[in-house]
Amino acid sequence: MPENRSSETVASLVQRLEVLVNALDAAEETDPPNKAYPPASEADIAAAEKRLNFRFPESYRAFLKIHNGWRGMWVWSIFGVSGPGFNDPEKEYKGDLKDFEKLFKRQGPKHAERMQRMEADDPEVIYLPNHPPFALNYDQMYWVFDRNRQKPAGDCDIAMVTTGDTVTLRFPDFIRFLESALRDVRGELKSNGVDPDSVDPGAKQKGAGSAKVPAAKAAGKKKSK
Numbered sequence: 001m002p003e004n005r006s007s008e009t010v011a012s013l014v015q016r017l018e019v020l021v022n023a024l025d026a027a028e029e030t031d032p033p034n035k036a037y038p039p040a041s042e043a044d045i046a047a048a049e050k051r052l053n054f055r056f057p058e059s060y061r062a063f064l065k066i067h068n069g070w071r072g073m074w075v076w077s078i079f080g081v082s083g084p085g086f087n088d089p090e091k092e093y094k095g096d097l098k099d100f101e102k103l104f105k106r107q108g109p110k111h112a113e114r115m116q117r118m119e120a121d122d123p124e125v126i127y128l129p130n131h132p133p134f135a136l137n138y139d140q141m142y143w144v145f146d147r148n149r150q151k152p153a154g155d156c157d158i159a160m161v162t163t164g165d166t167v168t169l170r171f172p173d174f175i176r177f178l179e180s181a182l183r184d185v186r187g188e189l190k191s192n193g194v195d196p197d198s199v200d201p202g203a204k205q206k207g208a209g210s211a212k213v214p215a216a217k218a219a220g221k222k223k224s225k
Helices: 003-028 042-052 058-064 084-106 111-118 174-191 215-219
Strands: 070-073 076-078 133-136 141-150 156-162 166-171
Touching: 003 058, 003 070, 003 174, 058 174, 070 084, 076 084, 084 111, 084 133, 156 174, 166 174
Parallel strands: none
Antiparallel strands: 070 076, 076 133, 133 141, 141 156, 156 166
8 A cells, every 4th residue: 555545545534533432432531541651753753663673564654743642542552652642551562471481481491482482484473572552451461563464565464462462352454453443442332322423424435344253352352441
């Protein structure tokens, strides 16, 4: 997808998600409510890419230029690259990595090495420390950019990872993650007695919310920190 089209798609999805997530927070009296942070600078994005030795897909870069992280985007909180949108999830991530390291050791001294050998060929395996995370649910579940499955256009597969090494769901790119979140939030609003079309600014677009991809349902609902 061309960069400008990717940016336009992300901007539209984020606009719709903001309205829907705010409506869901109100319906469920979520405390604290979601928090979408101000845009990240190009310098902060570039610094994060240098730190990770990884060029973010244009779709995620487009998101960061709208919000430098988003706490409590329903099930998920999306990482920023600096400030509170980065610091809070990064602290959680580092703590979880320590827990996973202990778990890996209990599974044998060669478990981590075995996972790293397997992940390039087995789509159901990912060794979490090797891949940049971009979302978490504060219950040791992460979405990551899969370094092993990068695409010529600069995008890459994304994977939902549990227990630090097991893939439970995959999408071909970050935009599919946003689309899945949109569908799930619309479904949750309906479950709370709110007609999602009454608040969704994109509801009149063809096919709004019609597909069925249960990403968030696979993770389970959890209030944001």
